[in-house]
Amino acid sequence: MSTPKNILMLPGDGIGPEVMGEVARIITWMNDKLGSGFVVEQDLVGGSCYDVHGCAVTDATMAKAHAADAVLLGAVGGPKWDNVAREHRPEAGLLRLRKEMDLFANLRPALVFDALIDASTLKPEVVRGLDIMIVRELTAGVYFGQPRGEDVRGGVRYGFDTQIYSQPEIERVARVAFELAKKRRGKVMSVEKANVMESGVFWREIVTALHKAEYPDVTLGHMYADNCAMQLVRNPGQFDVIVTDNLFGDILSDCAAMLTGSLGMLPSASLGARDAKTGKIPAMYEPVHGSAPDIAGQGKANPLATILSHSMMLRYSFDMAAEADRLDQAVQNVLAKGLRTADIMSDGCTLVSTSGMGNAVIKEMEALG
Ligand code: IPM
Numbered sequence: 001m002s003t004p005k006n007i008l009m010l011p012g013d014g015i016g017p018e019v020m021g022e023v024a025r026i027i028t029w030m031n032d033k034l035g036s037g038f039v040v041e042q043d044l045v046g047g048s049c050y051d052v053h054g055c056a057v058t059d060a061t062m063a064k065a066h067a068a069d070a071v072l073l074g075a076v077g078g079p080k081w082d083n084v085a086r087e088h089r090p091e092a093g094l095l096r097l098r099k100e101m102d103l104f105a106n107l108r109p110a111l112v113f114d115a116l117i118d119a120s121t122l123k124p125e126v127v128r129g130l131d132i133m134i135v136r137e138l139t140a141g142v143y144f145g146q147p148r149g150e151d152v153r154g155g156v157r158y159g160f161d162t163q164i165y166s167q168p169e170i171e172r173v174a175r176v177a178f179e180l181a182k183k184r185r186g187k188v189m190s191v192e193k194a195n196v197m198e199s200g201v202f203w204r205e206i207v208t209a210l211h212k213a214e215y216p217d218v219t220l221g222h223m224y225a226d227n228c229a230m231q232l233v234r235n236p237g238q239f240d241v242i243v244t245d246n247l248f249g250d251i252l253s254d255c256a257a258m259l260t261g262s263l264g265m266l267p268s269a270s271l272g273a274r275d276a277k278t279g280k281i282p283a284m285y286e287p288v289h290g291s292a293p294d295i296a297g298q299g300k301a302n303p304l305a306t307i308l309s310h311s312m313m314l315r316y317s318f319d320m321a322a323e324a325d326r327l328d329q330a331v332q333n334v335l336a337k338g339l340r341t342a343d344i345m346s347d348g349c350t351l352v353s354t355s356g357m358g359n360a361v362i363k364e365m366e367a368l369g
C-alpha cells in the first residue's frame, strides 16, 4: 500500500455533486483494485455552503484545503443565490480558494477527441487533432486588483476595477507556460492588449525578457487578445501553449473549449509554487464548465470533464502517469464505443446518463488492466 494521498472533495452546487459522485466511484475503484491509497474528505463550497454557514467557504474548509495534497472541485453558483451579497456569492468561495492557496497557474487543455469531431460547431478539418494548452494567470489582474468599487465623482456614479500585474506575477506564470511548451511542441503565444493597455505593454516586455534569458529554444509569439479570439476559431491548429492574464484567459478558454464540441469535456488544473520545505505543490482540479442548474439532479450531466480533472490530478499532484494514461484511454474508448451524454450526443450514438458514463469508464479501466 502506498502512502496516503489526502484529497479534499468540494462538489459544490448544481451538477457538481453528480459529476463528482462519478469521480468518487473511480477513486473507490482505484483504492480497491490498484491500492492507490486515496483518503477523501468531502466538504461544502459555494451556494451549498452559504445555505448552511452563511458564506461561500468557511475558514475550517480553507484550512483543510491548505492541508490536503490536492483539492477536487465540482462547480459553484446558481440562480438561487443571485441576490446574495457579492462577498458571499458562490463564486467568492472559488476565488478565495484560488487566491489563498496562491494557485497562480491555471492549465486549461483544449483537446479534440477524434470520436467527438462532429460535436464541434466548427468544420472537422479545422479542429481535427487539436491540442491547445491555455495557461491562465489566476490570482491577480483585474479579478483582484485594487482599488475596485463604486464611487460618486462630481455627482456622477462610477464603477471601477484595476488591472495590475507585478513583474514576479507575470514571470512565474510565463515560466509555467515555457516549461509546458518544452514538453509539447515548443511554442508559446503570449496574449494581451499591448496596443491599448499599459499593463499589456508591461506584460509583453516581461515575457520577452524572460524568454530571451531562460527559454531561447522555445518559439515565442505575441498576439492581441481580440485577434487571438478570432484566430482560435479561424485556425486553432496554429496554437500550442497560450499564456495570458486572468480575464483574457477566462474568455479565451471558454472560446477554446467550444472548439472541442462541449464544455462538458474540459478539465483544468490550478497550481501554485512548490513549497521548498515540504516539496508540495498546492493544487486544485476542476472542470471548466459551470454548475448548469437547469439540468441539475436529472442525471443528464457529462461527468467526463471532472473525470479528466481527476486524471490531471493523478498526473500533476501524485506522479501517477500510468494511472492517468489508463483513465484517459478509458475515456477515449468509451467515446469510441459511441456512448454519449446529452451534451455530446449525435446520430447513431447511445445516450447514457451521468452514472451510465461513470460505469462505462470504470468498466474500461477494468478492461485495460
Ligand atoms: C471560470 C469561471 C470563474 C471565473 C467564475 C465562476 C468566477 O468563469 O473558472 O472560468 O471567472 O474565473
Ligand code: MG
Pocket: 250, 251, 254
Ligand atoms: Mg470562465
